Amino acid sequence: MIQLRNIKKAYKTEFTSLQVLKGIDLIIEEGEFVSIMGSSGSGKSTLLNILGILDDYDEGTYTLAGELMKNLSEKQAAYYRNRFIGFVFQSFNLLNFKTAVENVALPLYYQKVNRDQRLEKAMHYLEMVGLKDWSDHHPNQLSGGQQQRVAIARAMVTEPKVLLADEPTGALDSTTSHEVMNLFQEIHQNGKTVVLVTHEQDIAEKTERIINIQDGLILNSNE
Amino acid sequence: MKFFDQDKWNEIFVSIQKHKLRTTLTALGVFWGIFLLVILLGSGQGMQNGIEKQFRGDALNSIWMYGGxxxxxxxxxxxxxxxxxxxxxxxxxxxxxxxIEYLAGRVFLSGTQILKYKKKNLSFSVFGVSPDMIHVENAQITSGRFLNKTDEQKRRKVAVIGSQIKDEVFGNEDPIGKDILLGDGMYRVVGISHDPESNQAQREIYIPMSVAQVVFHGNENISNLSLIxxxxxxxxxxxxxxxxxxxxxxxxxxxxxxxxALYINNRYEDYKRFQNLFLGIKSFLWFVGLGTVLAGIVGVSNIMLIIVKDRTKEIGIRKALGATPRSIVSMILTEAIFITSMAGYFGLAAGIVVLSLLDNLDSDFFSSPEINLGVGLAAIIILVIAGALAGLIPSMQAAKINPIVAMRTD
Incomplete structure (x- = not known):
């Protein structure tokens, strides 16, 4: 599903160049449940952003579902983000002026799905995350865990090829974290490829494979 | 992307409804600008109308000559x-x-003349005048006709009476074609005149100059000459x-x-002075009006910059979910254009309502304020375009920001 070959990425400023990724080789098969672990500054979030086509890379090749993700135009990038990827953020990133169901439906708007179908599908995914009764609430009326579940529903609504999550439990307490992880597990059991980034060992242990990353290089990837 | 896309408009209406402060601020700038412009230009026109009415007596570009x-x-x-x-x-x-476009002579008759009609017996001033006098006096014929060249040449005994004489002598009766006795002669009424100069003018009777000369004076003298x-x-x-x-x-x-030996009263110089005065008022109003529009442009541009800044995080989220930069720019601009044109429209409407209220205020120097609708619409279009342009560049920049970076802003 995901194939990375010698991915390098540097953040350049006028005088300095910070090499964040120094040559990542990685293969993630379809249906895998993988966590990427590493300390802050190890490059794990950068790697996830590249996987999510939210950032570009300098060298190497990234193939997603058989398509080469390189030198994409803004329009192509938007297309692949919308069709191939569901992204869950640490800080939820919901639109506060929209209700839960409208937030979930938003990616479908960019697929030109009409409003009724959008909302119907969004309701279905809200039900999946157990928030059907909260569909009319705005994000600021929901708890952190509920917000993250809305965000997961939003990531799933387009039926993406992979679900990417950047520290999805970073802003949640341990009980809520546990619930969210159960949700990811459920999604994985339905056959979805799930990749999440975390620095918490107990979160990572809930996945099937842990990839340790340090100083821009993969240390090991134990099964 | 088609302009009338129901889903897109739905998104925009939701956005407008949920961001009342932002919408109000944008709308207020444009509303106020257009409102002030309409009031300013309208009152300016009202002032000019009022002053023009003051000088509607004789034609403004006439020259009058008197023998001394x-x-x-x-x-x-x-x-x-x-x-x-x-x-x-x-x-x-x-x-x-x-x-000389119009040349008119006038013959005064000494004192007033007795007008007799049926049982009525009243005295009025009578003048012998040339047909062109209607243009020089700037009088209006409300019924019938004025004296013409044939009346003058054939010395027809016809008369044009002031509107007040009509009321006093004829009442509800139509005076046209009726015969009246003036001094010793019978005259046929051919027209009723209304001279806006003064009330006195409504109590005057005009007969052909040639008739006045022959019947009342027995000579070819002319009391004064006037021309345009x-x-x-x-x-x-x-x-x-x-x-x-x-x-x-x-x-x-x-x-x-x-x-x-000769007195010449050249009203042309007054006319010129008022023309300059109007020009001055107009230029001033346009200057202030354009200033208002300019201030509106600056205001709208500022708000657009703030809006784009305010929406950077939203733009980042939308991009992460698969929005193209083009759809982002289109969303921001359509919203801005919609708000500014609605606000401009309401500004124009409110301005026109205020002007119509001012219309009742009919003073010596203010009368029927009005605005050229084209000017109002042009001002709205300028503000809408300015708002769109001011929003275009920052929204294009914002749409290009990496979504990760955009989402990090608060």
Missing amino acids: STSKTFNGLPKGRRIQFNNDDFENLQEQFPE GGDLSEEQVNQLQQGITETLAANHQFDPTDNR
């Missing part, structure tokens, strides 16, 4: 001679100065005045530099 008495000896003739115009003067002026010079420059008017003075001086043997 000589104060200088000339060709061995003594001073103190009275200068009396006559039909020869009239004909000479008409022949020699083709640039057509479309002449100031210099041409001065030349005309000089030429007329020389012709009349030759006819009556007086020194052309003798300014007591």
